[in-house]
Amino acid sequence: MAIIRDYDVVIVGAGPAGMTAALYAGRAMLRTVVLEAGLSGGELLRTEYLDDVIGFPMIKGDDLAQRFEEHAKKFGATFVNFTNVSSVQKVDELTFATETDSGDVYMSPVVIVTSGGTPIKLGIPGELDFAGRGVSYCAICDANFFKKHTIAVVGGGDAACEESDYLTRFADKVYLIHRRHEFRASKVVQKHVFANPKIEVVFNTVAEEVIGKPGGLMTGLRLKNVLTGDRSVLDVTGLFVFIGFKPNTDIIKAHYTHDALGYVVTDGAMMSSIPGLFVAGDLRSQLTRQVTTASGDATTAAIAADKYLKDLREAGGSTDKDVEEAVQTSHLNLGGWT
Numbered sequence: 013m014a015i016i017r018d019y020d021v022v023i024v025g026a027g028p029a030g031m032t033a034a035l036y037a038g039r040a041m042l043r044t045v046v047l048e049a050g051l052s053g054g055e056l057l058r059t060e061y062l063d064d065v066i067g068f069p070m071i072k073g074d075d076l077a078q079r080f081e082e083h084a085k086k087f088g089a090t091f092v093n094f095t096n097v098s099s100v101q102k103v104d105e106l107t108f109a110t111e112t113d114s115g116d117v118y119m120s121p122v123v124i125v126t127s128g129g130t131p132i133k134l135g136i137p138g139e140l141d142f143a144g145r146g147v148s149y150c151a152i153c154d155a156n157f158f159k160k161h162t163i164a165v166v167g168g169g170d171a172a173c174e175e176s177d178y179l180t181r182f183a184d185k186v187y188l189i190h191r192r193h194e195f196r197a198s199k200v201v202q203k204h205v206f207a208n209p210k211i212e213v214v215f216n217t218v219a220e221e222v223i224g225k226p227g228g229l230m231t232g233l234r235l236k237n238v239l240t241g242d243r244s245v246l247d248v249t250g251l252f253v254f255i256g257f258k259p260n261t262d263i264i265k266a267h268y269t270h271d272a273l274g275y276v277v278t279d280g281a282m283m284s285s286i287p288g289l290f291v292a293g294d295l296r297s298q299l300t301r302q303v304t305t306a307s308g309d310a311t312t313a314a315i316a317a318d319k320y321l322k323d324l325r326e327a328g329g330s331t332d333k334d335v336e337e338a339v340q341t342s343h344l345n346l347g348g349w350t
């Protein structure tokens with residue numbers, strides 16, 4: 013266990029957001045460390061191919077992750093992989109303590125949290141084996157791979173209904189499977205679903221198994237009717253699962269402003285309601301969650317963090333009251349909370 017005071021900026025997570033923040037913070041000559049629970053890449057490591065990252069018409073997820081990491085490291089950020097952060101706490105006006113599972117504590121004036129989120133899984137046999145081989149958790153990301161296919165969607169909320177509608181722009185047919193006899197989605201969203209001739213709604217039914225050849229693509233989905241117990245197999249080449257997404261915010265041990273789903277609300281400079289705590293990427297409250305939006309958030313967060321630190325430095329050597337004022341002024345200059 014060690015107390016580490018070597019860094020201006022601590023970044024939690026090395027997904028697209030964390031690595032972009034590392035690039036910009038390093039480029040601004042800030043002493044930067046990235047603490048990552050696993051390998052660098054985040055959700056990119058679980059994505060077979062991407063065709064919507066500008067400049068890369070088609071690229072494998074792990075290739076893109078490697079490019080991001082090499083580029084971020086070029087500007088001097090230190091990466092500490094296989095290091096899970098257990099908590100981020102503000103210990104005084106100027107300092108955050110970021111603690112890892114090994115007991116090391118990084119003390120820094122700025123933390124950028126980019127810990128992403130986790131799509132909730134069905135937990136059925138074959139789901140993980142065919143992830144990226146038919147099973148997906150992101151319609152915008154993967155719809156393009158299912159042009160003219162027959163596919164299934166599981167879920168009953170707004171996301172499942174809206175994304176089913178969206179997927180019919182690509183797929184010939186979408187089975188929308190829901191375990192209850194009615195959707196949770198808002199009435200207006202449901203109206204679009206029921207009016208769409210390419211969507212067939214299958215109520216009172218759960219997905220039991222994703223079927224396909226080991227190492228190949230998925231070829232079907234085993235279903236069970238929860239009322240009759242009858243089982244059947246749908247011939248589908250895709251399964252989109254929309255049963256929820258959990259932002260990884262548990263590590264932030266403070267009262268921050270969040271939206272109804274638990275995503276962190278930030279100002280335009282990506283600062284949370286806690287001065288000095290910036291947030292970027294999938295765990296931020298926003299319309300969409302993509303590689304490019306995560307990188308965009310992180311660009312802003314790192315540049316704003318640099319400005320925040322400059323304001324603090326200019327108040328350096330002065331009284332606690334001056335520092336407190338600098339924190340508040342910087343926060344307001346960045347378009348922060350009033």
Ligand SMILES: Cc1cc2nc3c(=O)[nH]c(=O)nc-3n(C[C@H](O)[C@H](O)[C@H](O)COP(=O)(O)OP(=O)(O)OC[C@H]3O[C@@H](n4cnc5c(N)ncnc54)[C@H](O)[C@@H]3O)c2cc1C
Pocket residue numbers: 024025026027028029030047048049050051052053054055056058059061062063064065095096097098126127128129131148149150152153154260263292293294295301302303304306
């Ligand atoms: C299956 C799938 C396919 C997708 N396809 C596309 C696509 O084609 N195009 C596209 O633009 N977007 C796609 N996305 C969305 C895109 O991957 C995400 O929007 C993007 O990865 C978000 O980046 P992020 O850095 O915010 O979070 P993440 O990528 O989730 O990275 C977060 C990182 O933080 C780390 N972390 C979490 N908690 C801790 C902790 N306590 N301590 C240390 N480290 C921690 C994680 O290990 C992870 O590496 C896809 C997503 C999924 C799930």
